[in-house]
Amino acid sequence: MDYIATKKAPSAIGPYSQAIGFENMIFTSGQIALKPDGSLVDGGVQEQTRQVLNNLSEVLKEAGSSLSKVLKTTVFLANMDDFAQINKIYAEFFGSHKPARSTVAVKTLPLNVSIEIEAIAVK
Numbered sequence: 001m002d003y004i005a006t007k008k009a010p011s012a013i014g015p016y017s018q019a020i021g022f023e024n025m026i027f028t029s030g031q032i033a034l035k036p037d038g039s040l041v042d043g044g045v046q047e048q049t050r051q052v053l054n055n056l057s058e059v060l061k062e063a064g065s066s067l068s069k070v071l072k073t074t075v076f077l078a079n080m081d082d083f084a085q086i087n088k089i090y091a092e093f094f095g096s097h098k099p100a101r102s103t104v105a106v107k108t109l110p111l112n113v114s115i116e117i118e119a120i121a122v123k
Contacts, residue, residue, distance in 0.1 A: 006062035009055040010034035013110065018059045024123045026063045030076065030116040031055040032109060045082040045114040049089040052117050057093070065121045070099040076116040080105045086115060 002021035005011075012018055012029065019028040033041045033048035034055070041051040057067050075090075077083065083103065099119075109116050 002063075004059060004063045006058050008036055008058035008062070010036055010038050013038075019063050021063050021123070026060060026065050026119075026121040026123065028056060028059050028119045028121070030074075030118040031059065032111065032113045032116045034111075040111060040113070045079075045085050046089055048114050049086045052115055053089065053093040056117055056119055060119070060121055063121075064123045067093055068097050069123070070094075070097070070119045070121045072100040072120045073102075074118050075101060075103040076106045076109060077103060078106060078109050078112075078114045082114060 003017045004019035004021055004026070005017065009018060009031065013034075016029050019026055031052045033051040035041055035051065036058075041047050053067070060066050060070070075086065077086065
C-alpha cells in the first residue's frame with residue numbers, strides 16, 4: 001500500500017491521505033475547492049468544480065495515473081440545482097472518457113464548499 005501526497009494539491013485537512021495506491025489501483029480522498037496553499041478558491045460552483053478537478057488531476061498524476069484512467073467518481077453536491085453547471089465543467093476535464101459516476105446531494109460539505117469529488121483509478 002502506498003500513501004500518495006503532492007504539494008500541487010491541498011494537504012489533507014484531517015487524519016487521512018490525499019490518495020492510497022494498492023497494486024494498480026488508486027483510491028483518492030474527496031477533493032474540495034482548496035488551492036494547493038490551502039486557501040479556498042474564489043467564485044461559485046463552476047470555479048469550485050474546476051479547482052476540485054485540478055486537484056484530483058494532480059493527485060492522480062502523483063500516483064502515476066490520470067483522469068483518463070479513472071474508473072469511477074463520486075460527486076457530492078450541496079445543491080442539486082448546480083448539477084447542470086458541474087456537468088459542463090466535468091465534461092471539459094474528462095472529454096470523451098466517461099467513467100462510472102454517482103452524484104449525491106448532501107446537506108453540508110467541509111468548509112461549506114459546493115462540491116466534493118473522489119475517484120477510483122488505475123495506474
